[in-house]
Amino acid sequence: MTESVFRETTAEPRTQSVPLSHLSLELGHLYMEDFEGGPGRLRRHFERVRPWADAVRADAAAQAGGKRPRISTCFLIDDYFTRFSTPAAVLPVLLAEAERAGLVIDYLARESACAVADKIPLAESVANRLVQSPPPGSDGRRPPVGQSGWLANGERTPEARTQQAMRTAGAWQPPRETAARRHSVFVDVELWDDEGGRRTWSCPFLAAVWQLARLGLLRNEGEAVLLPQARKPGEFPAEWDELAPLIQLNDSAAAFCAYRTCSVLPSRFLPVEHGVRVVLDQTDVHAGALGQVAERSAKEGIKVPDSVADRVSYVFYTGS
Structure with a gap:
């Protein structure tokens, strides 16, 4: 094929x-x-x-x-x-x-x-052909767009990995648009889902x-x-x-x-x-x-x- x-x-x-x-x-x-x-x-x-x-x-x-x-x-x-x-x-x-x-x-x-x-x-x-540009400070915890089916225009809010990490985590950090003009308009777009074993494009x-x-x-x-x-x-x-x-x-x-x-x-x-x-x-x-x-x-x-x-x-x- x-x-x-x-x-x-x-x-x-x-x-x-x-x-x-x-x-x-x-x-x-x-x-x-x-x-x-x-x-x-x-x-x-x-x-x-x-x-x-x-x-x-x-x-x-x-x-x-x-x-x-x-x-x-x-x-x-x-x-x-x-x-x-x-x-x-x-x-x-x-x-x-x-x-x-x-x-x-x-x-x-x-x-x-x-x-x-x-x-x-x-x-x-x-x-x-999607080229996801990792924002500064990314640590690789979030899977790439080809695996997740999600594409953002900036840096998502960091997520704690464990309950212990949550207890020791610092202050909450907001998401950040890569090309923001002073204030961000952050968007995270779902491109597809694979429910039922079949891909449905958004x-x-x-x-x-x-x-x-x-x-x-x-x-x-x-x-x-x-x-x-x-x-x-x-x-x-x-x-x-x-x-x-x-x-x-x-x-x-x-x-x-x-x-x-x-x-x-x-x-x-x-x-x-x-x-x-x-x-x-x-x-x-x-x-x-x-x-x-x-x-x-x-x-x-x-x-x-x-x-x-x-x-x-x-x-x-x-x-x-």
Whole structure:
């Protein structure tokens, strides 16, 4: 059995390039309870998204210096944590409500594809590229992220090993963010669990894979992954597994991958997306893909942040 893994650029004879838009604009990422609320719930979501999406487009146009920016839209649907209804029942309603709000969804992705797409274990591959930086003073008692499944943005509160140690321990020490600006905002993100002998990836980790995909930075042995497939004629299938991982719904859409991403999401996603930044800040992203983005953005005269996490932006709206 051949295991698909990401490799260092020096071991790769070739890194496949991908087309790049200026901006990938996510119009939503909803869960089962959102769809159970019926068309009215979806309608309210897209009505809230529309003015923010317009503002993001206007900002992208301003940043393009008078040129028309290439902007593609996408939507991520959760079929990973809960299988509900069918694509044939859900997706026509979703697309109709987006259109009713004046929005066009160019690309539709399944969240399960952020775990495995076309038999390639994307989440596992990204997990293998995590580079945890031990904070100063670490004593090695905490297992590495590959064993624990937890990733922090700094130094955790020290733990006493024994009851005797607890009796002789000094004053309590707080956790500390590595890049704190005077005061810390410490985050410890659970990336997966192995309950029942089966690994389940967390929402923040899958969302980090999703961001890397939208930024065009995922590769498998140098080959691009999670590429959009054209929608098949006719109705959507009756089973989620029969739906392609990433579908292009709009034939005239700009490229799925982009130099930057922006997601318009309900405010309940804010802690999840904070976790995404923690993951992105500690991921050894494929150097060949990074080099291609740098070269092409320079030719277009587009400034792209060196930090991958800084290429990602959000609009969070409150209410339902």
